[in-house]
Amino acid sequence: MFTSPKYYFNRELSWLKFNQRVLLESMDTTNPLMERLRFLAIAGANLDEFFMIRVAGLRHQAMNGIVKYDAAHMDAKAQLKAIDESVQRLVSMQYTYLHTVLEELESYGFYFTTPDALDVETKTWLRHYFEEQVYPVVTPLAVDSGHPFPFLANHTMNAIVRIFQVQSDGTKEYKIAILPIPSVLDRIIEVPTKHNKEHCFVYLEDVITYYATQFFQGYGIEEYMIFRITRDADLEIDEAEATDLLTEVEASLRRRRRGDAVRIEVAGMGAKDLLGIVLRSVELEEKDVYRIDGHLDCRMYFDFSNYPGYDDLRYKPFEPKPPSELIGCEEDSILDIIRKRDIFVHHPFESFNVVEQFVAQAAIDPNVLAIKQTLYRVSGDSPIISALIKAADNGKQVTVLMEVKARFDEENNIIMARRLEKAGCHVIYGLKGLKTHSKITMVVRREEDGIRRYVHLATGNYNGKTARIYTDCGIFTCNDEYGADASRFFNLISGYSDPPIWNKFIVAPLNLRERIMALIEEEIEAAKCGEEGYIIAKMNSLLDKRVIAKLYEASSHGVKIDLIVRGICTLRPGIPGVSDHITVRSIVGRFLEHHRLFYFRNRGNDKIFLSSADWMPRNLNERVELMIPIEDKRHKARIKCILDLYLADTLKAHVMRADGSYKRPSDEEGPLSAQEELMEAANTQEIKEHMTVIERFKPMFKMKE
Structure with a gap:
């Protein structure tokens, strides 16, 4: 239907x-x-x-x-x-906006220019810079019968140059060469100026082409074209035939570097003949060309945006604060606090250090027997990796599932996994046919009254760097039912075991989809009985057709559904009789919205969950994911308030129309940014035990009953 x-x-x-x-x-x-x-x-x-x-x-x-x-x-x-x-x-x-921003930067003394526009004195400096810094690094590559067109790696920038030499009869003999633009050199070069308050910059490719004749002594330059190639970088892993998953991933990484070309970007219109040579060489067509009105690869502005001394042109620094629920407990160990009560942590507003301390304290606690953890993306200098190694050195049983198929983190994860293995940790290199995307850590500790399991469950990766710029949340608990489920979960992914009966965990690909459908069905049944059905779902992406169809069914019965979906959303809101009770909004702001939070009214007995999974076929069918119920009343109220706050956002929200376009919401009740309010709440924490965000936000907007 x-x-x-x-x-x-x-x-x-x-x-x-x-x-x-x-x-x-x-x-x-x-x-x-x-x-x-x-x-x-x-x-x-x-x-x-x-x-x-x-x-x-x-x-x-x-x-x-x-x-x-x-x-x-x-x-x-x-x-x-x-x-x-x-x-x-x-x-x-993109480039229209870029030119606007660069023009606005001129009012602060930042000027981008070309080598030929520089005065004589500055050109002399640039010539010296070229000879000392650039010329030794660049290697021109001839293209002729003896030198086939070279392989150009993914995202490398190059200049293809037509050069000529005048023959004795006055005619010109033409040749083709490639000048690679080295990625090891700064793309944006600051040149000296006579004014202290001015900063003048030129681009590396402009410098190389300006002095290109230095690479071709005895030749002149007829024309050139700057281009950049994008290649297929998806891994092709035959898991069915692989006898060693790690070896297969490493082999696939080597193949990735030589993937087929899928796009070519050209600065300006590009010389037609030169473009034709490149297209034939990389087996692309004219339709695969993107002509750029400016300098290629805007990624270079990541570094430039950190230009020192202009802090007023960047966000005010924000330092994550200690979790509000731990204020006044600074002298206690994390494990002792968790034994008294569950702890909810909201990143990046509250510090990720508490998660790192959880593992670090467990590593040196003489009563801790074992640590088990899943790792999907982890930073290269991760304190968690160091803590796990220390735990193994201290004789504890350490088991880590390191997902070596995490896209674009495969190499780093392999390196980290080998470090752990060398230290004596038991490392599982992912599961055949599935990616393990769940975020869970279990610490097993011997105590006076027996063995106790401490569990951390979260929406985000165990990565201290991204935890400062992604919104995520997690809970710490030593609840026996969660602990028993955690043991069953690790047994399931580390050995041979039939799917267990879970106390609390909802696990993909075993039963997560079915549970989502059942939760939606409960709201439908409530609506059929004349009660209010209400769902709030916050995630990164929504595109599972079966789940969307169920949401349509719920809407058709009058269930109110508020979706907060940062990225992909294939659901169409506002269809009369189908989705006219569904709203879709996306928050794009300072921090990347990453947590997955779900609220179901459940006839007044709110059910709230956090999860590692989006509502996508890959998450529900092809990944090991977790969704867990939040049962502590304080935490349920806090999460509901956070969701309501996002629904009240008028500054960074975009609301989807029925045609798929987005608009800013009305700010009749005043401008509000959820992220800004959460930062403000963290900055102005009262020294008050058990304080929750909800206490601060209640006056700001009408809480949904």
Whole structure:
């Protein structure tokens, strides 16, 4: 009944709308100027990954004649055509915004120019810089019968140059060469100025092409073109045939570096003949070309946005605060506090250090017998890795499931896994056919009254760096039912075991989808009985067709559904009789919205959950995920308040229309940013035990009963 393609948006086009929302932050003048530049860099990095994974996959389908329709009834060819049209508009918007931001930077003394526009004295300095810093690094590559077109790695920038030499009869002999733009050198070069308050910059590729004749003594330069290639970077792992998953992942990583080209970006219009040479060499067509009105690869502005001495052009520094529930308990061990009560932590507003301390204290506690943990993405200098190694050194049983198939973190995770193994930890390199995406740590401790299990469950990765910029939350508990489930969970993923009967855990791919459907059905049944059915669901992406159809069914029976979906959302709101009781909003702000939180009214007996899983087929079918109920009344009230706060956001929210476009919500009741309010609450914490965010937010907006 709710499966018609007209009820669904295409996944890829929905994601591109998300990236457009990221771009719009670069035009939001409430954001500091350098942060606006950073959003342009984020949008560029996002688009790179989109081509490396999503577009590459669709190209494979189209090239192999695979006809597979999505929920919106679009096959690969139709999607690629629509993506191209959307990306061309998006890139045009990106560079229009970039030029605006760079122009605004001029009022603060930041000027971008070209080598030929510099005065004589500065050109002399630049010539010396080129000879000392650039020339020794660049290696020109001839292209002729004896030198085939070189392999150009993913995301490397290059200049293709047509050079000539005048023959004795006055004619010109032409040759082709490639000048790589080295990624090991700074893309943005600051040159001296005569004014202390001015900063002048040139781009590395402009310097290389300006002095290009130095690489070709005896030749002149006819023309050149700057271009950048994006390649397929998805891993192809044959898990069915793999006898050693780690070895198979490492082999796939080597193949990734030589993936097929999927996109070429060209600075300006590009010389037609030179472009043709590149296209033939990388087996792309004119339709795969994106002509850029500016310098390629906005990712270079990540570093530039940190230019020292201009803190007023960046967000005010925010230091995560100690969890409010631990105030006054600084001298107690984390385990002792958890034994008294469950603890809820909300990052990045509250510090991730408490999670690192949890593992670190367990590592040196003589009564701790074992530590078990899943790791999906972890930083290279992770205190958690160090603590696990120390725990093994101290003779504790340490078991770690290190997911070596975590996209773009595979190499780092393999390195970390080998460090752990070398220290004596038992390391599981993921599960065949599944990614383990759940976030769980269990500490087993011998105490006077027997063995007690301490458990941390969360929505985000055990990564201290991303925990400062992603919104996530987690709970600590030593509740026996959660502890028993944690033991069963680790036994399930580390050995051979039939799926157990769970006390509290809801686990994908075993029963998570079924439980979600059942929770929605409970709201439908309430609505059928004349009671209020209400769902709030906050996640990163929503595109599982079966779950969406169930939400449509709920809406058709009058269940009110508020969705907070940061990125992809293929559900179409506002369809009369189908989804007119559903709202969809996306929050794009200073921090990346990452936690998954779910509220079901349940006839007045609120059910609230946190989860590692989005409502996507891959999360529900192909990953090991966890969803857990929140049962502490304080924590339920706090999470409900956080959700209500996001629903009240008028500054960083975008509300989806029925046609898939987004608009800013009305701010009739005054401007409100959920993230800003959460930062303010953290900054002004009262020294009061058990204080919760809800106490501070109640006066700010009408709480939903």
